[in-house]
Amino acid sequence: MPEGPSIVILKEAVKHFKGKKILHAEGIAKIDMPSLENLVIKDIKTFGKQLLVCFPEKTIRIHLLMFGTYSIDEEEKGRRHTLKLGLHFAKGSVFFYACSVKELKGKAEDIFDFSGDIMNDGWSAPKAKKKLQDVPKTIIGDALLNQDIFAGIGNIIRNEALFRAKIHPESINEKIPAARLTALIKHTQQYSFDFLKWKKKDELKKHWKAYHQKMCPRCDMPIRKKVIGKTKRPAFFCENCQVKYS
């Protein structure tokens, strides 16, 4: 369940643990569990698809990958989840399953450039445009998934944003007119926040226009599914109304 907006929802669900002291840490993640005990959580942030549990001198980075899940206060018994990390507080607990947990040295602000995070208030569209132009030969479908360019974008967002912008995923970056590129970047951010809004209401799928769709809602032609690019992820697009710049 992990594109940027879903991680923002996760952050909101655990932010009440900010300022709280960890009494016990458990799980099979390869990090120093005992060293977390008695530490107070300084902040909880997100960067792209990662949740960051921040301390003065280190940052715990949790990435849900494809199948990661979490539960708050109650451990999911009965399910066969692999408990990677469980944090226990005086009041409440949080559990992360089947995810990637890493311990990073230093504070989050020194490790991540938050202007690259599509969901961050400080996100910079001009910087994103420049980064796209720095990889002129790349197809836009791959570039959108590049976390160094758009931290937080996943396969749903890229397909929906390209559909809104009427750009074919196999378009070559340098062939896309600058105005179209700017429009795409804007759609990407806007769809990410629509994703957030709809996901909260549990109606994300209801609003898909291209992703896993059969027919184009604009022109009624079939939506094509094709594994593309070096990222080899399935793209969904309308060949009739999404222009291929190549």
Added chain:
DNA sequence: GTGAATGTTAACAG
């Protein structure tokens, strides 16, 4: 039972 999927990275080949 099979295959696919909102993802990344370690391992290997050249």
Added chain:
DNA sequence: CCTGTTAACATTCA
């Protein structure tokens, strides 16, 4: 050493 491909991991749903 660098680049590109494959494998691995983990879970749910159709």
